[in-house]
Amino acid sequence: MLNAEHLNIKSKIGSDKEYLFIGCNLLIVAFISGSELWLRTRQQYHKQIVVGCGYIISYLMYFLIEPFVDGAQMLLMMPIIVSLVYFDRKLLYSLGFFSVVFYAGIYFGLERVVLHKPLLEFLLVECVFIVFVIMTQAVISRAQEAQEHLEQLTKSEQGLMVERAISDKLLKIDALTGLYNHKTFHEYLDLLLEQCESNGLRLQLALLDIDNFKRVNDTYGHWVGDLVLKEVATKLGGMIGLNDFAARYGGEEFAIIFTDKTLPEAYSYVEELRMSIASMGHPYAGGKPITVSVGLCNYEPGLGKELMFRRTDDALYKAKKEGKNTVVTAQASQGEACLLNIV
Known part of the structure; x- marks a missing residue:
C-alpha cells in the first residue's frame, strides 16, 4: 500500500492552519465578487x-497550493493571460x-529563506515567465x-459599395440639374402605371x-442657359412632394x-411652381424673368403610356401656343375616345 511518503505531498494542513486556508478562500471569493460587481455597475477602470x-x-x-503541489508557480501565469483578453501588447x-x-x-524573501x-x-520559473510572454506576444x-x-x-468592401452607389446614382441622375434622367424617368413611370392598372393608384x-x-x-x-436650367431644376425639386418624381426629360x-x-391638387402644385419660377430673379440674364409652360394630364385606367404622353404633349403645345407661361390640362380628343372604346 502507498503511504504519505510515496505521495507528492510536502505537508498537510494542520488544525492550527485551517483558519488561514479558509481565510484565503474567502478572500478569493470576495475579490471575484467585488470585481464582478464593479464591472457590472461602473464604466471606468x-x-x-x-x-x-x-x-x-x-x-x-x-x-x-504551493506547500502541497510542485509546479504551483504556473498559477502565476494567470495575470499575463489577461493581456490576451485585451490583445494589448504594452499591457x-x-x-x-x-x-x-x-x-x-x-x-529571495520567502521561498529560499x-x-x-x-x-x-527559481531560474526555471523565470525562464517560463519569459517564454510565456514571448508566446503570448x-x-x-x-x-x-x-x-x-x-x-x-471591410474598408475595401465599403469602398466598393460606395463606388457602386455612386455609379448607380450617376446612371440615374442628370449631371447638370441633379434631377433624374430620361431613362430613369421612364423606368419609374412604367412601374407606377402598373400600379395604376392593378391597384387603382392615382397619377x-x-x-x-x-x-x-x-x-x-x-x-x-450657353453657360447662362445652364445656370437657368439648374435654377429651374432646384426650384422644381424643392417644391414637389415626397411621393412625387421629377426628372429632366431632355434639353x-x-x-x-x-x-x-x-x-x-396636381394642377395647384404646377400652377404654384409656374408662378414661383416666373418670380425668380436672373441678373446674369439681363434681369428678365424666366417662365415655363406646362401641360398636365390625369391618368385614366386603360389609357396607356403612349396616349397619356400624347395628351400631355398636346396640352404643352397648347400652352405654348396660347402665350406661354401658363398651365393647360389635357383633354381627350375624339380620335382617342374612339380608340379607347375599341380597346
Missing part, C-alpha cells in the same frame, strides 16, 4: 480591475516584467495582423418647357409624376 484581481487571486491560490510587457520582478522578490527552494527552480501579433487584414477587407403627368430658352442661349451664352424640358393626388 475595467482593465485595471481585471488585472489587479487576476494578480491577487493568482498569488492567493499560489500560497494556498503584456508590463505584466511580464512585473511578474518576473515580483516573483524574484517572493523567492523559509522553504529552502533551490536557485535552479506572438499570439497577440497574429491576432492584430488578422484584425488589420479584416479591417482592410398625373406634367411636362414643363422653359419659354424662349433658345433666345437665352443665343443672347447670353429645356422637365417632367413631373404626381402620385396619390387628385387632378385639381
